[in-house]
Amino acid sequence: MRPIEEIFQSTDFPDLLVGLGEPDDAAVWRLDEDRALVVTTDFFTPVVDDAYDYGAIAAANSLSDIYAMGGKPFLALNVAALPPDLPAEISGEILRGGAEKARQAGVVVGGGHTIQDKEPKYGLIALGFVDPAKMITKAGAQIGDKLLLSKPLGFGTTTTALKNGKADPSDVAEAVEWMQRLNKGAADLAREFAVRGGTDITGFGFLGHAYEMASASGVGLRFSYGKIPILAGARRYAQEWIFPGGSTDNRAFFGSHVKFDSQIDEPSQMLLFDAQTSGGLLLSVAPENLEPMLARASETEETLWQVGEVVAGEGIEVTN
Ligand code: CO
Ligand code: CO
Ligand code: CO
Numbered sequence: 001m002r003p004i005e006e007i008f009q010s011t012d013f014p015d016l017l018v019g020l021g022e023p024d025d026a027a028v029w030r031l032d033e034d035r036a037l038v039v040t041t042d043f044f045t046p047v048v049d050d051a052y053d054y055g056a057i058a059a060a061n062s063l064s065d066i067y068a069m070g071g072k073p074f075l076a077l078n079v080a081a082l083p084p085d086l087p088a089e090i091s092g093e094i095l096r097g098g099a100e101k102a103r104q105a106g107v108v109v110g111g112g113h114t115i116q117d118k119e120p121k122y123g124l125i126a127l128g129f130v131d132p133a134k135m136i137t138k139a140g141a142q143i144g145d146k147l148l149l150s151k152p153l154g155f156g157t158t159t160t161a162l163k164n165g166k167a168d169p170s171d172v173a174e175a176v177e178w179m180q181r182l183n184k185g186a187a188d189l190a191r192e193f194a195v196r197g198g199t200d201i202t203g204f205g206f207l208g209h210a211y212e213m214a215s216a217s218g219v220g221l222r223f224s225y226g227k228i229p230i231l232a233g234a235r236r237y238a239q240e241w242i243f244p245g246g247s248t249d250n251r252a253f254f255g256s257h258v259k260f261d262s263q264i265d266e267p268s269q270m271l272l273f274d275a276q277t278s279g280g281l282l283l284s285v286a287p288e289n290l291e292p293m294l295a296r297a298s299e300t301e302e303t304l305w306q307v308g309e310v311v312a313g314e315g316i317e318v319t320n
Helices: 051-068 088-104 155-163 169-180 184-192 205-217 232-239 245-257 266-273 287-299
Strands: 016-018 027-032 035-044 072-082 108-116 121-130 146-149 197-200 220-224 258-260 281-285 305-311 315-319
Touching (some): 035 051, 051 197, 072 088, 184 281, 184 287, 205 245, 205 266, 281 287
Parallel strands (some): 258 315
Antiparallel strands (some): 027 035, 146 305
């Protein structure tokens, strides 16, 4: 089989700034000196029972890859696969959840495409603009930078507890609120404080996406466990070892690149591999911009946790 990188040579597409070679959160196409298009798509099966919430989470998640590039989304299309026997009011609620979330982001949904399928799937194709000189990539982290996270962890274990009938409704409500939240405010802060390295936390979990960033940037990342925000319910489900299959896969795939302090127990380690849906942005900010950025975040009521720093070397270290 002919690999994609042989079909598309990067020298043939000089305006495709991101998309060939090392994968990033979205493809970026240069339009002119100070404008580029950011293009991405994401869709998935339901993570929660409520149709409206599912639509809103899927839309927030789809837009997140544009925010992760430092971009501003403006246009989207629905991508949906819906069972033919699904009541019209349920499918309508999924699309309404997505549309209202897009509206909140300042994005218009200009159409889309729906097919029939046994299991529902929904998400967006999204377009945004970014200044090519200021875009954020996984490769932009520099030694000495501080690392910030915009949402807590624990969505995978919480939604799996829900599927297993073991979740406390208040824990689910808390996770749903976070998953629906746009990373727009975090991206605004990232632009204002000249962040160049970053990504969003989704299926590969916190450490999987962090490792991608470390590897693309040619640096090591050091996190302190106690500073990483984790939902209280998720800590309890982790102790019962309730994780989605993806979290186990993440640990198997990325575990060899991570060194944990021996005080950190197995469930706590697994929480950092937990597969997330619509997770936060992980941003790498220059040390001199850290305090002003945190101060602006608290002024604008945006959540940003300082979780670690960028160091020389490779791989990831998690201290207690
Ligand atoms: Co992403
Ligand atoms: Co994506
Ligand atoms: Co069509």
